Amino acid sequence: MTGRSTGLTISDVAKAAGVARSSVSRAFTRPDMLSPETVQRIMDAAKRLGYVPNHTARALSTGRHGNVALIVPDVANPFFPPLIRAAQREAERRDFCVFLGNTDEDPKQESKLLGRFAGQVEGVVLVSSRLSDAQIRSHVSQRPLVLINRDVEGIPRVLIDSGSGVSEAVAHLAELGHKKIVYVSGPVTSWSNKQRKAAVQAVAARLGLTVETVAASVASYDAGRNAVGRILATRATAAVAFDDLTAQGVLAGLADRGVAVPADFSVVGCDDVLGAATYPPLTTVSNRSEEAGTVALSLLMDMLKSxxxxxxxxxxxxxxxxxxxTVGYKAAHGKAEPG
Amino acid sequence: MTGRSTGLTISDVAKAAGVARSSVSRAFTRPDMLSPETVQRIMDAAKRLGYVPNHTARALSTGRHGNVALIVPDVANPFFPPLIRAAQREAERRDFCVFLGNTDEDPKQESKLLGRFAGQVEGVVLVSSRLSDAQIRSHVSQRPLVLINRDVEGIPRVLIDSGSGVSEAVAHLAELGHKKIVYVSGPVTSWSNKQRKAAVQAVAARLGLTVETVAASVASYDAGRNAVGRILATRATAAVAFDDLTAQGVLAGLADRGVAVPADFSVVGCDDVLGAATYPPLTTVSNRSEEAGTVALSLLMDMLKSxxxxxxxxxxxxxxxxxxxTVGYKAAHGKAEPG
DNA sequence: ACTTGTCACGCAACCGGTTGCACGTCAAGC
DNA sequence: GCTTGACGTGCAACCGGTTGCGTGACAAGT
Structure with a gap:
């Protein structure tokens, strides 16, 4: 009637096995408390009847549901799925189920989801939260929570430092002989964008490169493509883009203008989101989002335990x-930077 | 202690409002049964205390959890995220939460997840299930279930007919003047692959095109790239690939050999997974996965209701x-099909 | 033989809601 | 004035497990 998978309860099993309900319960949760024969008898009966413990009832009395929530700004952003999958895997390894929430980049929606999940999850991992620090803190007081790509003091968090990879990218370009590069920036409000831009500038300064910033404002293919005119105007020979999508746009814009990559111009992306699956395969910065997912989940699990x-x-x-x-500027041209 | 958001129960509210527990319960679930003033008084007390109903307890007594599960083969496959997001949105619109399951294309894993979710969801949507018809049927007997991209008689299902789009693609190529095309096939076990291949052959026959099939075996960039030698050997002038990833690989392989696209060769993908975000933007077949997600969810909700x-x-x-x-073969070459 | 301790198990309360039914009140109908 | 019915509310059982505590059986210790 109710669509329940089976109407079987511990009582049925208890009757069949000739024991008390509590013994059935213990057979499943703390078999060491029972004699091996009793456990065996109960398990046999359970299997014979096709009994399966009711998750909800168990959760009600223990307060443990074995669920966690994962809240992301946008499932469809290719950056997140690998993270989601990794988190999922880790959760499942520990016999947890995961609720997935999608906020559409909207803080209100994020709060709403947090509320809806509350009471059926033991913990939450918030990815690239758009909430204010204060809001995040208030949620933390209610239930275990870990952050990904959000740096709030006192709250467990895992941060992907794209700065380190971007620094390597700039060093790579310097080593290849480029003297002037441009950073194609992303959304100004983005924590990642700040981090990446700072890294580019720091390393460029250290290695004596000139760097100019061209704003793509939003992170998208079109934004990258539209920025190409301004990029070329700088007379730089290489560009580091905020992310792969932008980089891909830049590649398109370059192709439109007949600029060959990497022969005439080098491009590096960030986040390794398209993998090698475009042509030419993009030099980029790894994202480690999978590890972020795994680590965040373990962190959360540790908190639940301790x-x-x-x-x-x-x-x-x-x-x-x-x-x-990317390719050596000198190697490609056999001469120094153009005047 | 237990990390519950609040220790508040209906009893607290009942006491504060000076009514019985049952009245508090009814104030939230069937306010029409109570006098307006009583409802008001209870609501006031609840708000003042910060009471929020316990989802788990409610689920235990009603059998309704307000959760559904969405099980996909691989979150990281770009085909699924838009579908997931759409389903999510639809669920939320109806005040449902969604569990996400990832099977890694493994039927065993799929069964396991189905089991783990059982008892905490009211219904399931299974996307591109790898289970056998019999297994699917056995699950259906246990709880409401709807299928996406799986055609099992008697079970509610939503199917994305890529055949129609592929047919258009072939017609498009024919119209452009191509006489001989190749279909770069995907996994032989795939329902979609069968569908697409059949569509290509049917339309080609009808329009008098010659079509050869080149197997890429798995759907991937590399597979597509490796297939290019064989594709070119057919002396065809256009290719329809199983999916966008494969198509992208084909483009790469073509570029490796100096074959210009679309000037010398036309390529069409399938699933519109990369959007326009590559260069050159790929002619492809729309996927409608979002609608599939939305429709599947509504179907499920209807079942739950009725x-x-x-x-x-x-x-x-x-x-x-x-x-x-893609471009007209004649337009590009100004002559007929090569001998 | 009698205390003491251990072990296996049952009893019953509890988790936090929902819901069928009974009860009391009050207005309308005769 | 008494029945009738509608209405608002409370009582208590119930959803399906978990768990603190008590009890009886049996072995070991003196």
Missing amino acids: RVVQDARHVLETHLVVRNT | RVVQDARHVLETHLVVRNT
């Missing part, structure tokens, strides 16, 4: 992945 | 999206 919030701050460094859109 | 399984079979037709990897 019941203590640790001020963990797990930083994942990224690295340059050299493919085919 | 408690009756309808043998719905919802087919979504796809269409050709013309971008820049």
